[in-house]
Amino acid sequence: MITMEALQECVGEKLPLDERGGRMSVEVDLLLQEAKESIEAAQNYRSELQQRLNGLNQARKQVRGSSGQAREALRRHFTELQAAAGRLLTERLATLLAEVDAIEADSVKPLDDCQSLIEHGVSQADELLKEGEAALRCGLGEKEDKLGSFTKKAMHIHLDSLPEVPALVDVPCVSAQLDDSLLGVLRDRVSRLGSVSAHPPVQIDELQERPGSVLARWCKVDEDFAAADYRLQFRRSGSGGGQFEDAYIGRDCEFLVLHLDPHTDYQFRVCARGEGRTEWSPWSIPQTGYTTLAPHEWCPGTEGYILSSRKNIALRSDSSQARYPILYSNAPTYFCGQTLTFKISAAGQVDRRDSVGVCVDSRKGAESLQRDQAVCISTNGAVFVNGKEMTNQLPAVTVGSAVTFDMEVVNLFPVSNNNLSEGGHFKLRVTIGSGNREVVFDWLVDQAVDCLFFGCSFVHSGWKVLVF
CATH class of the missing domain: 2.60.40.10 (Immunoglobulins)
Known part of the structure; x- marks a missing residue:
């Protein structure tokens, strides 16, 4: 790599002195300058390329890493699904087999009882046959007694009474009914199970x-x-x-x-x-x-107000504790170009002096924000600019209301005779929104400001307001 030192050594060699020495020195200086610029450009070019390589490496890492995670998620899900499906099928098979066993046991028992009865009858008939055959073979002296005994025994057995055997149509014929459509439904659901996308939606x-x-x-x-x-x-x-x-x-x-x-x-x-x-x-x-802006906070230690731990929520407490019921921000933290929001989370008794808004300073002694160098909206929806009520009106402020303030600088310095005739006033364009309505107007302030205080004034207790 060519370095500055090497370049200076190269161009700094002794040159012959002649009448063109001055011109040659100028040309060398120009070459040196051009070479320095080229080297700097090459270094910047290489740095930019290196950054792009790093970006490509990060992109490749994201693609491969997310692909690996997707594969693992798919395998894990389908493995768990297969195990759960196998477990469900095994459990269902066991239930059906148990039903078959129960039907078989209940149906075979009466058949077994009938078989025992028939087998007992066969045994009695065999004995009776043997005894009859013996009576027939005996001598004349014993024949009468033997035949008499045989006849009585045959009458006792009731040879004309046979047990009833159930017909095949009257006994269970166990079968299994299986719905092959389940496979089709399963195939359809599985074909739509899961999805893979290159980007989240x-x-x-x-x-x-x-x-x-x-x-x-x-x-x-x-x-x-x-x-x-x-x-x-x-x-x-x-x-x-x-x-x-x-x-x-x-x-x-x-x-x-x-x-x-x-x-x-x-x-x-x-x-x-x-x-x-x-x-x-x-x-x-x-x-x-991230944010570099400090959070909006109410000023602690103001009589008549209780603040939350983050100092962004203020509760109007006992109204007898404060003669002048105005609470200002801890510092001028509202900058033009931002949106300032007041959220009312609790309400008390209404007074015409109740207001929320922004102001140039945090002067003491005023009874309300409805004063000079301030813009505000009262709880009845009236808008005040430098203490004067506008003809336009917004919805009344109640529990759940969110009031927003947006401002932009119209001009920072008096640039015309008209501005000078206004005493050097500076103009801010203000947009106040409440509910589904908003008002837009120009606000004249006495001096150029880049940050403003915000405040609220409630005469009676019970009002609770969050600022952000």
């Missing part, structure tokens, strides 16, 4: 950082797959990550995963469940996401 599409959270979005990559529900899981990356845990199950294709530590990598994966199915599809390829 859904994949993580985007991981967007939010304050103390990550917004995960996913999409279908198999258009033929009719998804009824999606399932999102996440875990902390690294050795201490542990097992994946459920974050969301539902029909939406996005979800905000809360309570994440900033500057920490998390892995996310998603799967789907088809219409009318109970089993979940294969998991998507895990994607790594």
Whole structure:
């Protein structure tokens, strides 16, 4: 490999000095510069190729690794299925054989009893025949006695009474009925058992950082797959990550995963469940996401409010504890371009001063967020901008309501006489959403700001609000 030192040694050899010495020196410098640039370009080119080789190796590893896992899953499933099917067939065979044994035993017993009775009669007849033959052969002096005894015995045996033997149609004829259609049904079901796909039906599409959270979005990559529900899981990356845990199950294709530590990598994966199915599809390829933004927190120590351990939930407590019922954020953590959400999880008595919103500062002494340098929505749905109520109104805020604030900078610096005539105001475009409605307006603030406070004001106790 050519190095810079070798190049400098090559071009740094002594050259003959003549009237063209100055020109030759310039040409050498140009060659040296071009050579340096070529070497740098070659190094960058090699580095890029090496990265692509690494990417190919990872792709090959994924293909081979996932193929091996798929093979193992198929073998394990079919082995377990074969064992279970064999066990079921063996159990069914034993049940049917037991039924045959029971029918045979119940049917043969009366036949055995009849046979014993007939055999006993045959034995008596044999004895009677012998005795009759003996009576016939005896002398005249004994014949009368012998024949008399024989006749009495024959009458006692009832030679005219024969036991009844059942006809063949009256005794069981055991048979086995087997349905050959089971094999056809089994063949059809087995032919549709399982499936193999090159890609999971859904994949993580985007991981967007939010304050103390990550917004995960996913999409279908198999258009033929009719998804009824999606399932999102996440875990902390690294050795201490542990097992994946459920974050969301539902029909939406996005979800905000809360309570994440900033500057920490998390892995996310998603799967789907088809219409009318109970089993979940294969998991998507895990994607790594993180947030660098500190979570939104309410300011601790504010009279009249109780905060959760993460300081993202505030409960308005005894209203007599605070003269000015405004609770601000711990810091100006809301940046333009983000979405700020207030979720109402409990409600108290309503007052016209009750509001949630954002503001430039966290000034003390105000009775409500319905003041200058603030935009907010009251619990009755009225929107206030710098303390003035707008004509547009949103749905009333109740338990379960989610109020969102989105802002973008219209201009950061006064660039026209019109702006200057407004006293150097700066304009932010605000979108407030509540329920299925939203309002959009421009908000004039006194100074250029890149971050804002958020706050809430409730006169009466019982209101509980989550911010994220």
